[in-house]
Amino acid sequence: MSDQAVLNVLTALTKAWNAGDATAFAANFTEDxxxxxxxGLNTPGRTAIEEGHRALFAGPLKGSKLTGTGxxxxxxxxxxxxxxxxxxGNSTVEGHEPDPARDxxxxxxxxxxxxxxxxxxxxxxxxxPIPGRPS
Numbered sequence: 334m335s336d337q338a339v340l341n342v343l344t345a346l347t348k349a350w351n352a353g354d355a356t357a358f359a360a361n362f363t364e365d366x367x368x369x370x371x372x373g374l375n376t377p378g379r380t381a382i383e384e385g386h387r388a389l390f391a392g393p394l395k396g397s398k399l400t401g402t403g404x405x406x407x408x409x410x411x412x413x414x415x416x417x418x419x420x421x422g423n424s425t426v427e428g429h430e431p432d433p434a435r436d437x438x439x440x441x442x443x444x445x446x447x448x449x450x451x452x453x454x455x456x457x458x459x460x461x462p463i464p465g466r467p468s
Contacts, residue, residue, distance in 0.1 A: 336408045339416045339443055342450050343406070347399045350424075353390040359383030363444065363453040371437055371459040396427030402436055414445040422457070436460045 342361055349357035359382045362368070368376040368385075376385050402421030410416050418441040425431050442454040 338450050339408050339418055339441075340406065342443060342452065343418065343420065343441070346452070350386075350390075350397075350399045353395065355383050355387035355390055358386050361452055362455075363446065363451045366452055367454045369454075369456045371457040394424075394426070398425050399423075400425060400431050416443040416445075416450065417441070418443065 346358060346361045349355075349361070359379050362379045362382055364379050365377070366379055366382065368382045370376070376382050400423045402423055404421040406418050406420040408416060408418045420439045420441070422437045422439045423431050423433075423435050425435075437457050437459050439458070440454075440456045441452050443450045444453045445451075
């Protein structure tokens with residue numbers, strides 16, 4: 334169990350996104366992974382994740398980059414071959430600066446299969462202010 338092994342997967346995921354490489358992006362997921370977007374859409378399975386991101390990288394998210402929010406990731410291992418990572422995230426659209434309104438909290442569940450860590454569940458939750466509570 335190693336935080337670094339999990340961070341390596343998240344780094345590979347970010348590099349693939351930033352390169353607009355849907356195949357490399359999807360390679361970080363299990364065959365039966367669930368990918369849940371910030372608006373609640375579930376894209377099930379590595380093949381669908383790849384196809385969906387290929388369209389996004391060629392269209393509305395072309396040139397976009399993943400960025401962090403500056404918070405360190407929280408990683409824990411509830412079982413030896415299961416990791417949960419909670420990470421702050423953001424993305425920028427080509428030609429724009431990071432927008433705090435795009436900040437998200439992302440939860441990854443990773444499993445170790447045949448010695449490699451892969452993401453089996455991804456949940457992106459957009460951060461929104463709580464009414465009546467200071468930010």
